[in-house]
Amino acid sequence: MEKGISKAVIKRLPRYYRYLGELIDDGVERISSNELSERMQVTASQIRQDLNNFGGFGQQGYGYNVAHLYQEIGKILGLDKTYQMIIIGGGRLGQTLANYTKFEKRGFQVVAIFDVDPELVGKEVRGIEVHLMEELEDYLKTHKIDIATLTIPKAYAEETAMRLVEGGVKAIWNFAHTDLHLPEDVMVENVHLSESLMQLSYNIHWHETHKS
Amino acid sequence: MEKGISKAVIKRLPRYYRYLGELIDDGVERISSNELSERMQVTASQIRQDLNNFGGFGQQGYGYNVAHLYQEIGKILGLDKTYQMIIIGGGRLGQTLANYTKFEKRGFQVVAIFDVDPELVGKEVRGIEVHLMEELEDYLKTHKIDIATLTIPKAYAEETAMRLVEGGVKAIWNFAHTDLHLPEDVMVENVHLSESLMQLSYNIHWHETHKS
Numbered sequence: 001m002e003k004g005i006s007k008a009v010i011k012r013l014p015r016y017y018r019y020l021g022e023l024i025d026d027g028v029e030r031i032s033s034n035e036l037s038e039r040m041q042v043t044a045s046q047i048r049q050d051l052n053n054f055g056g057f058g059q060q061g062y063g064y065n066v067a068h069l070y071q072e073i074g075k076i077l078g079l080d081k082t083y084q085m086i087i088i089g090g091g092r093l094g095q096t097l098a099n100y101t102k103f104e105k106r107g108f109q110v111v112a113i114f115d116v117d118p119e120l121v122g123k124e125v126r127g128i129e130v131h132l133m134e135e136l137e138d139y140l141k142t143h144k145i146d147i148a149t150l151t152i153p154k155a156y157a158e159e160t161a162m163r164l165v166e167g168g169v170k171a172i173w174n175f176a177h178t179d180l181h182l183p184e185d186v187m188v189e190n191v192h193l194s195e196s197l198m199q200l201s202y203n204i205h206w207h208e209t210h211k212s
Numbered sequence: 213m214e215k216g217i218s219k220a221v222i223k224r225l226p227r228y229y230r231y232l233g234e235l236i237d238d239g240v241e242r243i244s245s246n247e248l249s250e251r252m253q254v255t256a257s258q259i260r261q262d263l264n265n266f267g268g269f270g271q272q273g274y275g276y277n278v279a280h281l282y283q284e285i286g287k288i289l290g291l292d293k294t295y296q297m298i299i300i301g302g303g304r305l306g307q308t309l310a311n312y313t314k315f316e317k318r319g320f321q322v323v324a325i326f327d328v329d330p331e332l333v334g335k336e337v338r339g340i341e342v343h344l345m346e347e348l349e350d351y352l353k354t355h356k357i358d359i360a361t362l363t364i365p366k367a368y369a370e371e372t373a374m375r376l377v378e379g380g381v382k383a384i385w386n387f388a389h390t391d392l393h394l395p396e397d398v399m400v401e402n403v404h405l406s407e408s409l410m411q412l413s414y415n416i417h418w419h420e421t422h423k424s
Contacts, residue, residue, distance in 0.1 A: 010411065010414055011407075011411065013410070013414070014404070014406070014407035014410040014411075015391075015407065017410070018389070018390075018407075040391075041391075076414065076417075077410045077413055077414045077417070078410075078413035078414055078416055078417025078418075079410065079413060081413070081417065083412075083413060083416065092304075092307070092308040092311055093308050095304070096304040096305050096308045097405075099304055100405075102389075102406060103405075103406060103409060106406060106409070106410075107413070108409055108413070146416055147409075147412055147416075170416065170419070171412045171415065171416050173408070173409060173412060177230070177314075178230075179227075179252075179253075185419075187412060187415040187416070187419075189408050189409070189411050189412050191403070191405065191408055192226070193309075193312075193315075193403065194226070194314060194315060194318060195223075195226035195227065195230075196385070196401050196403055197315060197318070197320055197359075197385060197401070198225070198226040198229070198289045198290075198291065198318075199222065199223065199226075199401045200295075200359055200383045200385060200399060200401050201289055201290035201291060201293070201295060201319070201320070202222055202225070202288065202289045202290055203383065203399040204290055204295065204358055204359075204382065204383050204399070205288075205289070205290025205293065206290075207382070207397075207399075
């Protein structure tokens with residue numbers, strides 16, 4: 001059933017999940033697609049269409065059961081499981097991500113950090129040990145890792161990603177500012193911060209040149 | 213002319229910009245849309261369509277002048293200017309972003325950090341001073357700030373964004389995990405890291421439940 005779901009819908013699901021979580025915190029038990037639409041500022045028909053991809057969850061005239069919908073979307077997003085995550089790159093960004101306890105609450109457990117710098121080796125970030133990059137292959141032989149986060153310079157990103165893939169890692173969270181060319185069954189999610197910033201500069205520039 | 217450009221095209225421009233920058237580094241002076249298409253793994257017709265939004269830049273049968281196209285896309289993205297940026301939240305993420313010299317090279321200059329924690333006040337991150345949050349209004353009276361980056365808990369994000377907007381800030385780079393409801397002329401670019409991570413867990417979960 002989930003086969004034909006578009007990437008656009010999947011991208012919207014975490015937002016539904018977040019709003020439903022907030023509704024639960026507010027003690028709301030049921031919500032109509034119209035009310036949810038007002039809160040989320042998307043059309044009610046979009047909400048109905050999106051949720052219909054997964055079998056609906058709503059009863060005509062009765063609205064959605066918030067807790068149930070939250071739980072079901074969580075399952076679709078795979079959030080009822082835990083994921084073992086490693087971070088490649090023990091610099092500022094890698095340490096910052098390792099320190100996010102919020103990810104752990106959602107089931108993403110950072111279990112190790114790897115870095116080329118021998119000075120960092122043996123140090124701990126929130127109890128998570130930094131290993132030398134050379135040890136990666138051995139580590140992957142004895143640990144099942146679901147997600148590897150790349151916070152290394154782009155020049156080393158693809159080569160490192162290939163080492164991870166050869167070690168059995170199937171999902172890469174890529175903060176290096178480059179596109180990774182990897183086997184088709186490997187999932188890559190890019191976070192390109194400077195490209196996000198350029199959306200702002202585009203808009204600032206556009207507004208300045210189109211002032212009336 | 214730029215009026216009708218879709219958000220989707222604008223989102224793709226930084227990627228063109230990046231690839232063209234790499235071509236320049238590699239000494240490439242001209243490239244056909246077919247060659248660019250192979251490198252970027254998008255169709256040649258998409259490239260032609262996208263670039264036609266801005267008047268084309270290509271000559272039939274002659275390809276694109278790489279340096280010229282790079283420069284023109286940079287201008288469209290507003291990268292021929294500099295932007296004064298402040299960071300609200302002097303925690304790990306705020307400090308990490310303040311330390312990115314790469315942003316500065318692109319024209320995004322971090323000029324101040326603000327935090328509620330008096331212990332941080334007066335400290336410097338790469339020469340950038342941390343100010344007490346109470347001083348924000350006074351600071352904005354005497355400094356023209358183009359972009360404010362929010363790296364604070366979501367509970368304070370909207371209230372803080374409103375203070376920024378009242379102080380004249382028109383663009384917000386939002387890392388707080390919430391949607392900001394701000395006046396229409398304020399631009400917001402969200403970076404929701406946990407939602408990015410959920411795209412990976414969705415895919416891992418989907419592959420596990422659809423194994424043949």
